[in-house]
Amino acid sequence: MKKSLLLLLSLILATPLFAQGAETNSGIWTNPGVLITITLILLPLLVAVYLVAVKVNHIATRIKNSKTRNDASQLAQSLQKLNLEEMSDDLAKRKQAIEFELNNSELAGEILPADKKGLLHNIAEVNSPRFLASKKKAVKRPDIDPSLTRLILWYIGTATFWLVLGTSVGEYLGIKFVAPDVDHVSWLSFGRLRPVHTNMVFWGWSSLAMIGLGYYVVSTVSNTVVASLKRGWYALYLINASVVLGSISLMAGINNGGGEYREYIWPIMLLFAIGIIITLINYLQTVARRKTKEIYISNWYIIAATMFTIVIALVGYLPFWQNGLGESIAQGYYMHQGVGMWFMLFNLGLIYYFLPQQLNTPIYSYSLGILAFWTQILFYTLIGTHHFIFSAIPWWLQTTAIIGSMGMLVPVFAGTTNFLMTFRGNFNKIGSSYTLPFYLVGIIFYFTGSFQGTAEAFRSANLYWHFTDFTTAHSHITMYGIIAFMLWAFIYTLVPRLTGKEPRQGWVGAHFWMALIGLLFYSIPLMIGGTLKGMAWMEGKPFIDSVVLMAPYWLWRAIGGSLMWASHLIFAYNLYYMITSHEEIDLQKAVFEELNKLPANTSNQ
Amino acid sequence: MDIYNNHKRLFGVAIILFIVLTMFAAILPALNSQNNNAPLPGSHALNADEVAGKGIFIREGCIACHTQQVRNVDMDKMWGTRPSIAADYARNIRTDIWRNTANLMGSERTGPDLMNIGNRQPSQDWHLLHLYNPRSVVEQSIMPAYSWLFEVKDYPYPGDIVLHVPDQFRKGVTGQIVATREALQLVAYLKSFKQYKLPDGKPTPIFLYGKTLSKAEPAGTTSKLNTELDGAALYAANCQSCHQENGEGLKGAFPPLKGSSIVLDKDPKVQLTVIMKGYNGRASEGYGIMPAVGTNNNLKPEEILAIINHERSSWGNNSRKITLTEIKELFNQIKSGPIAK
Numbered sequence: 001m002k003k004s005l006l007l008l009l010s011l012i013l014a015t016p017l018f019a020q021g022a023e024t025n026s027g028i029w030t031n032p033g034v035l036i037t038i039t040l041i042l043l044p045l046l047v048a049v050y051l052v053a054v055k056v057n058h059i060a061t062r063i064k065n066s067k068t069r070n071d072a073s074q075l076a077q078s079l080q081k082l083n084l085e086e087m088s089d090d091l092a093k094r095k096q097a098i099e100f101e102l103n104n105s106e107l108a109g110e111i112l113p114a115d116k117k118g119l120l121h122n123i124a125e126v127n128s129p130r131f132l133a134s135k136k137k138a139v140k141r142p143d144i145d146p147s148l149t150r151l152i153l154w155y156i157g158t159a160t161f162w163l164v165l166g167t168s169v170g171e172y173l174g175i176k177f178v179a180p181d182v183d184h185v186s187w188l189s190f191g192r193l194r195p196v197h198t199n200m201v202f203w204g205w206s207s208l209a210m211i212g213l214g215y216y217v218v219s220t221v222s223n224t225v226v227a228s229l230k231r232g233w234y235a236l237y238l239i240n241a242s243v244v245l246g247s248i249s250l251m252a253g254i255n256n257g258g259g260e261y262r263e264y265i266w267p268i269m270l271l272f273a274i275g276i277i278i279t280l281i282n283y284l285q286t287v288a289r290r291k292t293k294e295i296y297i298s299n300w301y302i303i304a305a306t307m308f309t310i311v312i313a314l315v316g317y318l319p320f321w322q323n324g325l326g327e328s329i330a331q332g333y334y335m336h337q338g339v340g341m342w343f344m345l346f347n348l349g350l351i352y353y354f355l356p357q358q359l360n361t362p363i364y365s366y367s368l369g370i371l372a373f374w375t376q377i378l379f380y381t382l383i384g385t386h387h388f389i390f391s392a393i394p395w396w397l398q399t400t401a402i403i404g405s406m407g408m409l410v411p412v413f414a415g416t417t418n419f420l421m422t423f424r425g426n427f428n429k430i431g432s433s434y435t436l437p438f439y440l441v442g443i444i445f446y447f448t449g450s451f452q453g454t455a456e457a458f459r460s461a462n463l464y465w466h467f468t469d470f471t472t473a474h475s476h477i478t479m480y481g482i483i484a485f486m487l488w489a490f491i492y493t494l495v496p497r498l499t500g501k502e503p504r505q506g507w508v509g510a511h512f513w514m515a516l517i518g519l520l521f522y523s524i525p526l527m528i529g530g531t532l533k534g535m536a537w538m539e540g541k542p543f544i545d546s547v548v549l550m551a552p553y554w555l556w557r558a559i560g561g562s563l564m565w566a567s568h569l570i571f572a573y574n575l576y577y578m579i580t581s582h583e584e585i586d587l588q589k590a591v592f593e594e595l596n597k598l599p600a601n602t603s604n605q
Numbered sequence: 606m607d608i609y610n611n612h613k614r615l616f617g618v619a620i621i622l623f624i625v626l627t628m629f630a631a632i633l634p635a636l637n638s639q640n641n642n643a644p645l646p647g648s649h650a651l652n653a654d655e656v657a658g659k660g661i662f663i664r665e666g667c668i669a670c671h672t673q674q675v676r677n678v679d680m681d682k683m684w685g686t687r688p689s690i691a692a693d694y695a696r697n698i699r700t701d702i703w704r705n706t707a708n709l710m711g712s713e714r715t716g717p718d719l720m721n722i723g724n725r726q727p728s729q730d731w732h733l734l735h736l737y738n739p740r741s742v743v744e745q746s747i748m749p750a751y752s753w754l755f756e757v758k759d760y761p762y763p764g765d766i767v768l769h770v771p772d773q774f775r776k777g778v779t780g781q782i783v784a785t786r787e788a789l790q791l792v793a794y795l796k797s798f799k800q801y802k803l804p805d806g807k808p809t810p811i812f813l814y815g816k817t818l819s820k821a822e823p824a825g826t827t828s829k830l831n832t833e834l835d836g837a838a839l840y841a842a843n844c845q846s847c848h849q850e851n852g853e854g855l856k857g858a859f860p861p862l863k864g865s866s867i868v869l870d871k872d873p874k875v876q877l878t879v880i881m882k883g884y885n886g887r888a889s890e891g892y893g894i895m896p897a898v899g900t901n902n903n904l905k906p907e908e909i910l911a912i913i914n915h916e917r918s919s920w921g922n923n924s925r926k927i928t929l930t931e932i933k934e935l936f937n938q939i940k941s942g943p944i945a946k
Contacts, residue, residue, distance in 0.1 A: 038912075106622035180747040181740070189664025189749045257700055258617050259708035266703070287612050293611050303612075304619045311624060315631055319705065323698045325691045326639035327706040333631035341623075370609075377619060387712055390676035392689045404630075459726035462813060463678060469713035538680045542841035543717050548745050 029587070031160040037472040043407030063198050135434040135505050138496040144227065148215065149498040151232045153579055155212020156491055158240055160572050162204025162486075167565050169197040174561040177554040195263035202261060203272055204243040206479070209487045210346045211235065211279055214302050216494055218283050220300050222290030231282045238275035242268055259331040261338050262316045297369045301349025304373070308341040329393060332401075335386035339479065340380045347486050348363045348372070348415060351442070355422055356491050358435055359443045364421035372411040372418070377591045379407030386457040389466060407459035412450040434508045441516060445481030452477065463538065469550065469557075470530030475524040480519055480564070486570065488515075495578045501572040518563030521556055527569045529553030615769055644695040645801045651696070651794070661787055663700065663707050665751065672711035673798065675719045679815045683842065684725075685800045686903055688810040693720070693800070716748055722903040723799040730858050730893035731847055732792040733768055733784050740854065741774040743846055754788035757781065769857030780877070817934040826938025836915030839908050843898055844916075852920035860892045861921040873927045874935055881911060881939050906936045 023341050069335065176182060176190050186192070219226045248266035251254070255263045262269065283306060314579065316334030358361045363369065382404030385397045420443065430436045452474055456465050488511070496502045529550050536546045608614045615942065637671065644650075661894050662668075675681045677688035689911065699706045731742060737755050739746035757780045761767050768782040775782065784792075803809055841850070844862075848854050853864040862868050883897040899909055910932045917924040 084632035130674045184752045186753045194669045253664035257705040257707040277724045322706045323639045326635035329635040382630045
């Protein structure tokens with residue numbers, strides 16, 4: 001932790017310095033010649049300082065030695081005057097005291113230990129030197145229907161494929177900010193690839209992973225089985241087909257008209273929408289068959305998210321109100337409800353199940369969850385237009401959106417409080433778990449990312465940040481910091497339960513730290529640069545100045561992005577490791593097998 | 606409560622609440638905006654080429670980096686003469702049965718706003734060069750190069766538009782670089798982005814958050830810093846994309862200001878006229894037609910003075926500095942009087 005903090009601190013301190021050098025264009029502190037000269041001057045100085053230190057140390061040692069010699073001669077003189085018998089008695093006592101030893105059974109007694117009530121589980125034995133702290137193993141859960149397991153794993157597997165591919169595209173886009181002439185191929189140009197990246201990670205990665213995890217949660221908290229697994233497969237095919245076709249058509253230059261996240265033309269998005277409708281029917285029927293009286297809060301969130309998304313897609317794609325500025329109003333609504341009502345609401349539903357499970361403690365307050373649910377619907381629905389503040393969209397609608405954004409603090413505070421209070425008393429578990437750090441980061445970003453969204457909506461802040469790279473940083477803090485981190489937490493929790501195989505903990509740690517540090521390297525420079533860009537615009541500087549100003553921050557973004565991207569490769573490997581059958585021999589099973597082979601036992605059966 | 610144990614009621618209430626709020630926050634305002642809107646008088650519907658150009662604009666995803674909205678805040682003054690209003694978007698309707706109404710407003714300004722680009726940069730030559738490789742005209746640009754909108758021919762046809770691309774950007778190209786029909790259509794569409802004056806009687810929205818003048822300054826002592834504008838910055842914003850930072854222009858496209866007889870002329874009248882009214886005197890030499898930058902960008906006499914004096918004292922140019930009173934006088938003459946060529 002300390003190390004990462006230090007890294008972060010050095011990043012924060014370093015970037016503005018870097019920027020200042022570039023901005024003032026004095027070139028003194030960034031000029032390699034000057035830097036080399038300074039280093040060359042410093043080298044002999046450092047050697048001189050070292051030599052002086054050695055000299056001083058030498059003198060100090062000499063003074064100390066002569067003092068010790070004086071003390072020794074004084075002691076010898078006083079010893080000569082002492083009585084010899086008295087002295088040998090004292091020495092014998094001292095010898096006995098020094099040689100005293102415990103026999104190691106003072107507290108435990110002589111009786112051997114026994115676990116008569118079966119209290120001990122997960123006994124960790126350490127047979128090798130500990131390079132990485134070993135984390136707790138997943139708790140063994142009741143067996144799950146293998147056909148449901150297969151369905152969920154396919155959802156998560158295809159999602160992971162889209163994550164790796166989608167972020168590879170994102171990484172390439174980040175590079176294009178630094179090297180715009182890296183290629184001149186129409187299919188790979190920035191304007192065409194950008195929606196490929198966003199749509200792929202939205203509909204491919206996040207949506208598929210969410211729906212797959214949803215199948216487990218919806219049925220488990222209803223204490224019943226999924227209504228129809230067949231429908232689950234249909235939805236999987238449809239959504240994947242939609243992402244494949246959508247990505248190809250975007251690269252070929254066929255898009256719906258540039259509105260963010262609805263770049264797929266309607267025939268392609270229709271496949272996705274049918275997938276969602278099938279999923280909704282399946283979830284609803286599962287809830288209707290529940291064996292519990294009440295509907296657990298996870299299912300409120302999950303089913304509401306699925307219902308709302310169908311409405312959102314209709315508002316975004318139906319043509320009746322989309323001429324002139326109607327398009328922009330629908331666009332603001334569509335894009336923001338898409339992220340807030342689909343991804344956020346669904347993930348909140350999932351975390352209300354997985355977090356208490358993983359902490360082995362009930363959720364702190366059911367009521368806070370209910371409050372957050374209704375206030376999220378009330379406020380979130382209103383805030384779409386805050387993407388178009390100061391635009392030609394009616395002023396009253398902009399104000400409504402800003403008020404809605406402020407209202408969003410209620411569900412965000414309620415949710416964060418609920419999750420952190422559930423964590424309370426269990427923080428000690430984080431160190432010994434490889435899943436809980438993902439939960440904690442997701443929750444922290446849920447608070448900071450959402451609060452940041454509210455802050456950006458204020459007119460005074462919007463002045464600086466609107467249209468700048470600050471927005472890009474914000475969307476990655478939310479869609480990556482919240483959604484992706486939470487999804488990883490759930491996947492690392494669930495998949496070992498499904499397959500009985502755990503990932504290698506060292507690699508999970510590598511995934512976690514690279515993703516987190518990468519995200520910070522990505523977002524913090526963009527926020528600093530975005531703010532400086534907004535300030536430059538306000539000062540009325542030539543536009544191209546603000547492009548030049550961003551160069552070092554775009555470089556940092558590419559570095560952070562590379563870390564994030566590499567962490568996804570590790571995640572894909574971890575998932576592969578959890579699914580494929582490279583069976584480690586289970587001692588317990590092996591013993592029983594051996595016992596069965598013995599003639600005495602076979603004859604018993 | 607019963608609602609929490611009955612899934613039909615619970616989810617029914619949730620979806621009804623969501624739909625009601627959706628009507629209020631999205632559908633009704635959108636319908637209202639769509640139905641109470643009309644194009645401004647003076648604006649014209651897109652012609653066939655411009656419509657095709659819009660298709661290319663959508664296809665290439667230009668919206669990812671270029672907004673089309675002049676916000677009603679002071680910092681957006683550089684993008685247009687007035688804040689955008691709903692009527693500016695009235696002609697933007699559904700593209701075709703497959704595609705939704707194009708999103709023009711955008712949400713990211715990685716590149717400049719285009720709301721008024723047809724007035725701010727009406728030069729076709731510039732746009733074509735810029736599309737072929739943006740860095741050939743704006744050195745620091747990070748915009749993608751749209752070289753697939755151009756073709757290389759050994760012998761161009763008479764009607765073909767040949768680009769004078771600087772040597773460093775035509776590596777590996779043998780032959781002439783010719784704009785395709787698509788490139789011309791895209792430029793035609795870009796040039797159609799113009800802000801129109803509001804009809805008489807309709808109040809123009811004002812720019813908010815204007816810079817507050819420093820009131821603390823004691824009366825009578827006008828500091829030099831405030832009155833003398835930064836000529837280099839104004840030159841960068843208004844002139845540099847064609848005439849370049851080094852004042853040397855681009856060979857075969859934009860003439861140099863370094864050593865130009867018009868710039869070095871002791872009488873600033875022609876220089877000012879060219880800025881305010883445009884210029885086509887050197888078209889026969891292969892140079893593009895200069896747009897009326899001063900008028901298009903609504904430059905004030907003080908700003909033009911700063912630009913003129915910057916041009917007169919940079920890149921080795923060493924001509925007389927012009928005073929504000931001179932410019933103001935000429936400015937009024939040119940604005941009202943006939944063109945002095």
